[in-house]
Amino acid sequence: MVLPFKHEPFTDFKAEENRKAFEDALKQVQGELGREYPLVINGEKIYTDDQLVSTNPANKSQVIGSVAKATKEHVDQAMNSALEAFQAWREWTPAERADILFKAAAIVRRRKHEFSAWLVYDAGKPWDQADGDTAEGIDFLEYYARQMIELGKGKALNDRPNEHNTYIYQPMGPGVTIPPWNFAFAIVCGTVAAPIVAGNPVLLKPSENTPVIAYKLVEVLEEAGLPKGVLNFVPGDPEEIGDYLVDHKDTHFINFTGSRATGTRIMERAAKVQEGQQFLKRVVAEMGGKDTIIVDQDSDLDLAADAIVNSAFGFSGQKCSACSRAIIHENVYDEVLEKAIALTKKLTVGNPSEENVYMGAVVNQKQFDKIKDYIEIGKNEGVLAYGGETDHTNGYLVYPTIFKDLDPKARIMQEEIFGPVVAFAKAKDFDELLEIANNTEYGLTGAVISNNRAHLNRARYDFHVGNLYFNRGCTAAIVGYHPFGGFKMSGTDSKAGGPDYLQHFLEAKTVSEMF
Known part of the structure; x- marks a missing residue:
């Protein structure tokens, strides 16, 4: 039995024990600063000489970590890995895929202060904001898991005499997730978890400003049992691989959060059908506000x-x-x-x-x-x-x-x-x-x-x-209370954290059988 969704509570830092616990987490993470992190393609860790270097915005001389940079060749490898993984991942039941997200949420919940501490260093977030970011990431994992279980049941249709009709959802294929730096854990969680639980492998290109915390999510999903190739971690220079990810003939969707300029560029490029492409790409875009x-x-x-x-x-x-x-x-x-x-x-x-x-x-x-x-x-x-x-x-x-x-x-x-x-x-x-x-x-x-x-x-x-x-x-x-997304040039109003969101990464199918 799956319990109803319940929002992850925020930490009260006015309580002495909570302040002490968070200070301990900051010390723990401080001891891990400066490490190198790889690309992850088909479960293989790949280190490169060319790296993205993340520094603490509040102490720009403090290196948080160095992360490998993907090239176009790495993107091709990741896409081939995703296509291969799709054949098996699509056959997992919605409940089985959801179980991976439930396990991931449990892992993050047990290490909540640790993840928030990484956000303090990697993204420069104050304690309350970092805690809310981590809580939202947990919420996305929990909520989308439950939503997929419901969508897995399909929708009711009417039958005529001697005819039985069903309405089901099936995954689309591999796609690309490009999250921002400002919610460096929460939005990474949401934009990765949604297409994955829907049955689609993902190529994740995190923000070059906050790649370390994004890698931590990759580790969590791997620990939770996500099969190789379902999530490929390809950080890199947007000018080198950004268009290439969007244009790729095997990219079925682009899940983007960022600026209006980049969002409209993605919309334009995704509309062009590439040689060998046999489908129309979907773009989910959240592009800012005033x-x-x-x-x-x-x-x-x-x-x-x-x-x-x-x-x-x-x-x-x-x-x-x-x-x-x-x-x-x-x-x-x-x-x-x-x-x-x-x-x-x-x-x-x-x-x-x-x-x-x-x-x-x-x-x-x-x-x-x-x-x-x-x-x-x-x-x-x-x-x-x-x-x-x-x-x-x-x-x-x-x-x-x-x-x-x-x-x-x-x-x-x-x-x-x-x-x-x-x-x-x-x-x-x-x-x-x-x-x-x-x-x-x-x-x-x-x-x-x-x-x-x-x-x-x-x-x-x-x-x-x-x-x-x-x-x-x-x-x-x-999440689950205020589905999020905007009108006009703020994006496609896709309503992250809401009951319609997963359908952006699914194909609805009608099957009618005569008796």
Whole structure:
């Protein structure tokens, strides 16, 4: 009997025993830093001279690990391995495949602090954010296992006299998973586990920023009993192997999370039928956002300020769901801004591998420079209300930054920054609040803080985002509770962690038999 899905609880770091346990995990992982990690193709570990080097974003001189880099030849080997593995893996029952995920979830759960500690070092995540990342990875493994067992039963159809009809799902074939660096364990888990439990081998190309934690998942699935060739680990330079993975004639699907530019490039390339290709490729893409919290004049202003600050600055705003824009009714604008600044002043910034801070560093020099440039743009477009400081002496620190009095069409109101920068703008009524909220090319998440039921009911349909939250922040979707994915240029609205997600990696088949 399979128990109902239950969300993995978060760790309370206010408890002394939990803090001590996590500090011990950090020390354990610190002792393992600097190792080399291989490619994994058909279960074989392959080391290369050319490597990706992961460093701690908060201490850029600290090497987390060096990971082998795949070439196009390695991609071909991995795809051949996946094609061979597919013949047997597709014959496993949904329950048997699900059992691998259940075992993997149990392994990670027993070592939860260890995996979170790797996220602190490899991705620069503060403790709470790292713990949530690991918990979400466990949730993906557990949830998709249960979903596959249900889909394995097929769907009911009507029968006519002397005719029996069945509707079943079957796997598609090998595909490619390209996850991001910001949820370096959770999204790797979700984007790998879903196609695999559906019966499809995967070529995993992790982010070049966070390859070490991705390798740890490969180890877990291997320990859980995943057959050789079902998951092939091919980290590498996107410019060298990215297009090649997408274009490959045997790539049945591309499961991607990342930027709008890369996502649309993948969509374009995947649409082209290659020589020898006998199917249409599917693309599942989550491509970012420019997310807005609306604050109505009839609302809890303390709640509004808290929602904005935590949604904007959690993990230094490095979330596609982060609040990048706060649109406030003019009657409460000044008060909400004042409360938000007061809360922001209390936030701590530092190196999470050394202390339990609210914010760590941004991921790398490129992001640091990009965010710094946007801060300068913001100074020209609006008024710097708080913050604006940066420091890359030891790590890539960007302090929480608030701009006020922005024009809705300003660049920092329209372009994805992916850093701890939030822009405030005012509106005269709810019509204008909604109009500004909808004026970007993105449509991922949004929130409305209001006690006006008529306004909430209107926003339910007229606020054009895939994940809409009332009277809470616009981040922190939980698997099985808040299926995640957006409209417009935020992606294919594939709803990760939801009941429809696995069907992107399955082919529905109707079988009709006459008697």
